[in-house]
Amino acid sequence: MKKLKIIAILTVFTAISQLCNAEQKKITPIGNFQMLGGYSDSDKSDGLWGYNFSGSYAPAVKLNDTQHLIPLYSGIVERMRQYITQEEGGRFYNDWQLHNASVALRTRHSREWVSRFTGIATWSFLNETQDEKFGKGLYDYRDFGFSFDLRQSLSVAESQQHEYGWGFQYFRRTYPNYKSLISLASVTAPEVDEKDFDGIKLSWGFDEISKKGLSWDIKPSLLLKFFTDKKLITEDGTLDGDSKRKDYVLANNMGFDIPVLGSDRWVLSGDGNLTYNHSNLDLYDSRGTLILNDDVYTKDYYTFLSVSAYPYITYYHPIGKDKKFALRGGYSFLYRHYPGRLAKEAGGAYTDSKQHDREHAVHLSASYPITKELSWVTYFDYSWVKSNQKYEQFYTYNYNVYQVQSGISIEF
Numbered sequence: 001m002k003k004l005k006i007i008a009i010l011t012v013f014t015a016i017s018q019l020c021n022a023e024q025k026k027i028t029p030i031g032n033f034q035m036l037g038g039y040s041d042s043d044k045s046d047g048l049w050g051y052n053f054s055g056s057y058a059p060a061v062k063l064n065d066t067q068h069l070i071p072l073y074s075g076i077v078e079r080m081r082q083y084i085t086q087e088e089g090g091r092f093y094n095d096w097q098l099h100n101a102s103v104a105l106r107t108r109h110s111r112e113w114v115s116r117f118t119g120i121a122t123w124s125f126l127n128e129t130q131d132e133k134f135g136k137g138l139y140d141y142r143d144f145g146f147s148f149d150l151r152q153s154l155s156v157a158e159s160q161q162h163e164y165g166w167g168f169q170y171f172r173r174t175y176p177n178y179k180s181l182i183s184l185a186s187v188t189a190p191e192v193d194e195k196d197f198d199g200i201k202l203s204w205g206f207d208e209i210s211k212k213g214l215s216w217d218i219k220p221s222l223l224l225k226f227f228t229d230k231k232l233i234t235e236d237g238t239l240d241g242d243s244k245r246k247d248y249v250l251a252n253n254m255g256f257d258i259p260v261l262g263s264d265r266w267v268l269s270g271d272g273n274l275t276y277n278h279s280n281l282d283l284y285d286s287r288g289t290l291i292l293n294d295d296v297y298t299k300d301y302y303t304f305l306s307v308s309a310y311p312y313i314t315y316y317h318p319i320g321k322d323k324k325f326a327l328r329g330g331y332s333f334l335y336r337h338y339p340g341r342l343a344k345e346a347g348g349a350y351t352d353s354k355q356h357d358r359e360h361a362v363h364l365s366a367s368y369p370i371t372k373e374l375s376w377v378t379y380f381d382y383s384w385v386k387s388n389q390k391y392e393q394f395y396t397y398n399y400n401v402y403q404v405q406s407g408i409s410i411e412f
Helices: 002-021 181-185
Strands: 026-042 048-062 067-085 090-108 113-127 141-157 160-174 197-210 215-233 239-259 266-279 283-285 296-298 304-318 324-344 350-369 374-387 399-411
Antiparallel strands (some): 026 048, 026 399, 090 113, 141 160, 160 197, 266 304, 304 324, 324 350, 350 374, 374 399
């Protein structure tokens, strides 16, 4: 962690030094901001009037003809009924905050090649109850790290362009409020910060862009997670002091945009994801009893395969110069399968079926431009999630929830 902080500090000081020594400086602010009010409800709770404040700001600084310094802040502060899936299952939240800060040094090496070195930091806050104090959430986390990205752009035809990208990222994630149950019962516990890990991510990407509006992309990645304090569990329920948890996540994101009906007013788009998460951590379930003959040991408890798709269509209608009304509608679906985890009945008894979850959602949005920079936006999202996992004493697997939000959006 100390080495990571040193790298981040050196990155910032190097960027500041280059900024101070730059002969030519030009600042180009880029940003967006949304201020929304809304209402949300769930079949397992009462309705809630809330808000959503989100946005980003990046005052890009031109150091010279080939380099830009780009500090960036992006964040969201939201009060809405929602469920967020954690490793074990869904958790219900009212308040959610996410803050990202980064400083990037972007260098153009040639007409085709561009590199970017970035120092990154993230703070996530999740409050499960209205009276829970800010910063005390069980699943609050922090990220600190850096990344290096290299991108190549090639014009393969007069109206067609190919872009290739390669990336490396390292970060340390810590959960300051999540402590091992063992550490709460023992002063000299073998593990304390069981969710903290070091992450190394390797990524690659390809984009094809046409002047006719057609584009598609594919972006596979590999994330390696080395847990700093989490020990493995043996078949008799004891900890293996010599081995720690290690996960790897293979993911592939895909997307496309296609103009339809021979016009740029209608655009059919889609996003998809395929993820395989493998973990060497197993689970020992004592069933809440003192006897041993009803205990259950589950291998590959945290391993899963998921596939998702989100097709949507957008209609654009011109309203004056440089202004367009946009109406969008879409449907998303996610299927998650756990090859080692058995589903439970509502009372806690194990079934013979492996757990699988299905998440459906309908998304509608509209954006009406008031000026070139200012728009009135409205969003509606309805989700219903079904699973053969019926045991919901600690986590939720079956629920319906919807959100309606409306307000102003500013882009500059």
